[in-house]
Every structure is written in structure tokens, then in C-alpha cells.
Amino acid sequence: MITREPVFTDASDNVFVNAWRAVLLGLGDIGRAGTLTAQSLLLAPLLLGSRRSRAELGRQLFTAGIKSLALITIVGMFTGMILGLQIGLELRRYNQEIYIGSAVMVSLLREMGPFMTGIILAACVGSSMAAQIGTMTVNDEIAALEIMSISPVRFLMAPRMAAMVVMTPVLSFYTSILGVVGGGIVGLTQLNVPWSQYIDNAMSIAKCYDLYVGLLKAMVFGIVITGVSCFEGFTTEQGAVGVGQATRRSVITSILLILVLGYIITRLFYDL
Amino acid sequence: MIRFEQVTKVLGGRKVLDDLSFEIQKGEIFVIVGPSGTGKSVTLKHMVRLLTPTAGSIWVDGVEVSAVYGEDLDKARERFGYLFQGGALLGWMTVAENIALPLREKTRVSEEEIEARVAEALRMVGLERDGGKFPSEISGGMQKRAGLARAIVRRPEIVLYDEPTSGLDPVTARTIDQLIRRLNEELGITSVVVSHDLQGALLIADRIAMLTGGRFVEVSAPKAFVKTEQPDVRRFLDAQFISKEGIVGM
Numbered sequence: 001m002i003t004r005e006p007v008f009t010d011a012s013d014n015v016f017v018n019a020w021r022a023v024l025l026g027l028g029d030i031g032r033a034g035t036l037t038a039q040s041l042l043l044a045p046l047l048l049g050s051r052r053s054r055a056e057l058g059r060q061l062f063t064a065g066i067k068s069l070a071l072i073t074i075v076g077m078f079t080g081m082i083l084g085l086q087i088g089l090e091l092r093r094y095n096q097e098i099y100i101g102s103a104v105m106v107s108l109l110r111e112m113g114p115f116m117t118g119i120i121l122a123a124c125v126g127s128s129m130a131a132q133i134g135t136m137t138v139n140d141e142i143a144a145l146e147i148m149s150i151s152p153v154r155f156l157m158a159p160r161m162a163a164m165v166v167m168t169p170v171l172s173f174y175t176s177i178l179g180v181v182g183g184g185i186v187g188l189t190q191l192n193v194p195w196s197q198y199i200d201n202a203m204s205i206a207k208c209y210d211l212y213v214g215l216l217k218a219m220v221f222g223i224v225i226t227g228v229s230c231f232e233g234f235t236t237e238q239g240a241v242g243v244g245q246a247t248r249r250s251v252i253t254s255i256l257l258i259l260v261l262g263y264i265i266t267r268l269f270y271d272l
Numbered sequence: 273m274i275r276f277e278q279v280t281k282v283l284g285g286r287k288v289l290d291d292l293s294f295e296i297q298k299g300e301i302f303v304i305v306g307p308s309g310t311g312k313s314v315t316l317k318h319m320v321r322l323l324t325p326t327a328g329s330i331w332v333d334g335v336e337v338s339a340v341y342g343e344d345l346d347k348a349r350e351r352f353g354y355l356f357q358g359g360a361l362l363g364w365m366t367v368a369e370n371i372a373l374p375l376r377e378k379t380r381v382s383e384e385e386i387e388a389r390v391a392e393a394l395r396m397v398g399l400e401r402d403g404g405k406f407p408s409e410i411s412g413g414m415q416k417r418a419g420l421a422r423a424i425v426r427r428p429e430i431v432l433y434d435e436p437t438s439g440l441d442p443v444t445a446r447t448i449d450q451l452i453r454r455l456n457e458e459l460g461i462t463s464v465v466v467s468h469d470l471q472g473a474l475l476i477a478d479r480i481a482m483l484t485g486g487r488f489v490e491v492s493a494p495k496a497f498v499k500t501e502q503p504d505v506r507r508f509l510d511a512q513f514i515s516k517e518g519i520v521g522m
Contacts, residue, residue: 052376136362144360144419147320148374148426149346155377 029231036153036234037161037227043154044162053159060163064125065171071120072171073178079116080179083107084186088193097191101202104183109210110270113176114168115262118221121168122254126229129160130250133233134243142234157230161223168222169215176214213269220261225254273298273462274319274430279328279338280486281314288314289325290486298429301456301463303473305508306483312466313357315483316432319464320352321345332430350378353423353431353461357438359415361407367418368394368403374426393421397451413444420448424455431455433465437472445469449476470512474498482508 047053087103133156136142145152180202187193232250236242274296281289288311296302304312317323318330321337330338337348361370368390375386394400397417399410407415416436423431433452437445449472455461456476467473473480474494481491482505490502498509499516509515 139358140356140360141362143317143322144354144356144422146322147349147352147354148378149349150374150377 029235032235033227033231036157036231037223039153040157040161040226040230041165041223043151043158044165046154047159047162056159057162060159061167063128064121064160064163065167068121068124068167068171071124072117072175075116075120076113076175076178077182079112079175080104080108080182080184081186083112083179084183085190088187088191092191097187098193098197099201100183100187100191100193101180101198101200102205105180105202105206106210108176108179108183109206109214111214111262111266113179114172114214114218114221115258117168117172117175117218118225118258118262119255121164121171121222122225122229122251122258125164126225126254127247127251129226129229130232130236131243131247133230134236134246137234137236138239138242152234157226160230161226164222164226165219168225169218172214172218173211213265217262217265220265221258224257224261228253228257273300273333274464275331276315276318277329277331279318279325279330281311281318281323282326283314287486289318291328292487293328294481294488294491296462296464298462299456299460300478301452301465301476303465303467303477303480304483305467305470305473305480307508308468310483311486312483313434316354316434316464316466319430319432320349320354350426351429353426353428355416355420355423355431355433355436357435358412359407359419361415361418361422363407366404366406367399367410367421370407370418371403371422371425374422379426389425390421393425396424396455397421398447413440413448416440416448417451420451424459424461427459428461430462430464433463433467435466435468437467437469445472446475448472452476470509470514474514 047057083104084100087107088097088100091097091099091103133142136156142152142156145155184193184195184198184202187198188195229250232246232253236246238245276292276294279289279292280287292315304315306312314323318325319332319337321330321340325338328338329336332348332351335344335348337345340348361367362373365373371390371393372386375381375389381389390403391400394403397420399414399417399421402410402414402418407418410418420431420433420436431452436448436452440448452463452465453476456463465473465476474497477494479491479493480497481488482497482502483489484504490497490500490505492500497505498514500506
């Protein structure tokens with residue numbers, strides 16, 4: 001059963017016993033969330049097999065991508081502008097502000113593009129997934145699917161997973177490009193760095209390797225956001241309050257995992 | 273057809289079902305009544321393995337539902353239709369799409385056949401003009417009827433009804449009761465109904481079971497049920513103005 005039977009444990013007077021129980025419950029949740037994520041990733045390619053599944057995938061691509069586009073545009077542009085300004089102000093002390101292009105490009109491709117995209121999608125799309133699936137869980141809609149022998153993982157989670165796996169890297173690339181443009185605007189208007197010089201400098205440092213690692217990071221973030229959000233949705237209990245708690249937990253857990261995994265991937269792909 | 277063997281379910285340290293054993297015959301309408309929180313819905317959910325017993329076993333025609341997984345569980349569940357309290361319709365689909373969902377997802381029936389069966393199910397529950405509406409556009413009673421249409425569209429052998437008449441006006445409640453009886457008579461569906469509504473239960477049931485303290489304290493045909501001396505049942509009947517002779521006048 002995908003929906004979770006309520007877990008009740010009598011509180012013990014011993015703090016270590018309570019802590020141990022919490023660890024066991026947490027490990028169980030990690031295992032369940034991991035299993036759901038793996039199942040949805042395996043089922044995602046099957047979505048291309050039928051017209052109805054493709055239509056659902058299209059809807060989820062629209063939700064994850066197009067509906068987040070306006071916010072991503074603003075955040076991407078301002079991330080680049082802030083980076084450009086901060087780095088430019090420091091470099092100006094050494095009369096090296098012409099190099100802001102390279103600094104902005106590297107920061108965005110490797111880190112800030114995927115990171116900002118992940119944060120925005122966790123807040124916009126992940127929270128929406130957790131709330132929708134959570135509401136379906138407390139309204140018995142997930143149980144109804146299970147009784148009809150319709151797998152909620154295939155029916156609900158796999159299209160969302162496929163959409164996020166595709167859209168997170170695309171949006172991350174889009175954020176990076178807009179950030180580079182934003183940095184260039186700041187360079188041109190605030191630091192008197194000519195546009196052509198900014199772009200030449202940025203492109204001279206841009207490497208495909210950085211781009212690929214950034215896109216991989218974004219894809220991992222998309223998988224994590226979907227896995228966490230759907231898991232929280234499927235395990236929602238206690239009505240409207242539970243839906244609110246599941247939504248909050250999904251955003252917090254996703255953002256924490258984005259930070260931790262972002263560091264781990266960077267460490268794995270770049271030698272000190 | 274459905275057999276509970278010494279089923280115990282513990283939730284939150286409390287025994288909700290306590291060594292419960294009973295059997296439901298094929299083609300029977302079996303109504304479970306009892307006060308709130310006594311485990312009526314829990315009993316129903318065990319039949320389709322939405323809950324797993326802490327001890328004991330549940331059998332449906334020789335298949336131990338409480339111990340099957342994966343495809344075997346899917347197969348066991350395909351024999352059931354389930355009407356949830358709120359209908360449990362998917363909000364982004366129309367009523368007709370909701371009803372067609374199990375056919376589209378789990379069968380290879382042609383689109384023409386699906387449309388015909390959906391139209392038939394809608395007609396049976398009196399919603400033939402409402403198939404194009406979304407669940408949010410129809411009343412609670414209509415949502416329940418739509419949920420019932422979805423439960424029967426795959427022509428299941430057993431339909432489980434969780435509070436089919438709660439929150440409905442008396443006229444709609446009696447319509448649903450008649451529908452349950454008609455489905456039983458016309459399609460031979462075995463029905464298990466969980467309800468607070470004793471008047472409805474007396475109208476439709478072949479047998480009524482009263483669940484208190486995790487056990488059935490009375491299982492009998494409606495006529496015997498109203499005449500029983502069992503104190504819990506008497507209190508329950510009195511609260512709904514039902515005496516040994518029938519419904520008490522004001």
C-alpha cells in the first residue's frame with residue numbers, strides 16, 4: 001500500500017529510546033521515499049507508450065516549466081545582476097572589473113543556476129505536488145486508485161518525475177543564460193565594462209564540462225524534489241493540517257537536500 | 273465469500289478489532305452498524321487490504337487477501353468496487369472521465385464500449401445529464417452517486433459501501449438505499465455496507481451486524497435485529513426511535 005498506516009508509538013520516559021525510535025522511523029521514511037523515487041524513474045519511460053500518458057506528461061511539463069517561467073526569469077536575471085555587482089565591486093578595487101564575465105559565468109553554470117532553479121522549483125512545483133497528492137490522500141482518492149488496481153506511482157508520480165527530470169536542467173540552463181545577461185547589464189551600466197568585452201571574457205572561461213555538471217546537478221535536484229514531495233503527499237495524515245505540514249516538510253527537506261547534494265556533486269566532479 | 277478469521281487490529285495501542293470472526297455469503301447485503309469510532313470502516317478497509325490485520329486472516333473465495341502482494345493483490349482487488357464516504361472522485365476529471373478511469377487504465381475495452389458502459393452506469397445512478405460536469409460542480413449526494421457509478425462500472429462481484437447515506441437528505445438517502453438493493457437484485461452483487469443509518473439498513477439488509485468494542489455483539493436478519501434484547505443494540509435502536517414493533521411515532 002502506498003498510503004501509510006498511522007504509526008503510533010507510546011512515548012517513553014527514556015530520551016534515548018525516543019531518539020532511537022525517531023531514527024528508525026526516519027530510516028523507514030528514507031527507504032520508502034527512495035523506493036518510490038526509483039519506481040517512478042523506472043516507470044517514466046513507459047509514459048511515451050500511450051496517448052493519455054503523453055497528454056498527462058505534457059500537462060506536467062507545462063506545470064513544471066511554463067508556469068515557473070516568469071519567476072525563474074526574474075530570479076535568474078537578478079541572481080546574475082547581484083553576482084555581477086558584488087564581484088565587480090571587489091574586482092574594481094584592483095582595476096580588474098573587466099573579468100566579471102568569467103566569474104559570473106562560472107558561478108552560474110556550476111552552482112547558482114542549478115541551485116536557484118532547484119530552490120524555486122522546490123518552493124513552487126514541489127509544494128504544489130505535495131499539497132495536491134496530500135489532499136488526494138486525505139480525501140481517499142489515492143486509496144480509490146489502489147482499489148481500482150491503478151498504481152498511484154505510475155498514474156501520478158511518474159509523469160511528475162519525467163517532467164521534472166526534463167524541465168529542471170532546461171530551466172537551469174535558462175537561469176544561467178539570463179544570469180549572464182543580468183551580469184552583463186550591471187557590467188555595462190554600473191561598472192563601465194563593454195558588452196562585447198564582457199561576453200568575450202565570459203565565453204573564454206565557459207567550458208562544456210561546467211555546463212554538463214550543472215545540468216546533472218539540476219537533474220538530480222529535480223529527482224529529489226519530486227521524490228520528496230510525492231512521498232510527503234502519499235504519507236499525509238490528519239486532514240487539512242496534515243496537508244499543510246506535508247507541504248512545509250516537502251519544501252524544507254527538498255531545500256536541505258539540494259544544498260547537501262549540491263556540495264557532494266561539486267566535490268565529486270572538481271578536484272581540489 | 274468473505275471470511276474474517278480471528279482478526280485483530282491494533283491502532284494507537286487500542287484494539288479496534290478484537291478477535292473478529294464472521295462470514296458473508298455470495299449475493300448477500302451485509303450491513304455493519306455501530307457507534308462512531310468502533311471500527312466499521314476499518315473492517316471494510318481490511319477486505320481490500322487498505323489495512324493489514326495485526327493478527328488473524330481475511331479470505332475472499334479462498335484467497336487470503338490479508339497476505340497477498342503485487343499482482344495477486346491487484347487481482348483480488350479487481351473483484352471489488354468501493355464507495356468511499358466522500359466519493360473520492362479525482363477533481364481534475366469530469367464525472368464521466370472518473371467513471372471511465374478504471375476501464376481506460378485497467379482493461380483493453382474499446383472507446384465505444386467504454387462510452388456505452390459509462391452511460392449505462394450514469395443512468396443507473398440517475399446522473400445521465402451530469403457526466404460532463406466536474407466533481408466540484410455537483411452536490412455531495414451526486415458525488416456519492418458518481419462514486420457508486422465508478423465502483424460498479426467494471427461490474428465487480430462485491431461492492432463495499434462506506435457510509436453511503438451519511439450527510440445526505442432523507443430522499444437522496446433512500447434513493448441510494450434503493451440503488452444498493454437494485455444492484456444486488458439485478459447484477460447479483462454482494463454488498464457490504466457500513467452505516468449509521470439503521471432505518472436504511474433495515475430496508476436493504478439481508479443481515480445486520482452491530483459492531484461494538486471491536487466485536488459483533490449481534491448478527492441477524494432485520495426482523496430479528498429489531499427484536500433483540502442485546503443492550504448495546506437496544507440503545508442504538510432506541511436512539512433512532514426504532515422499537516421492537518418498528519419505527520416509533522412522535
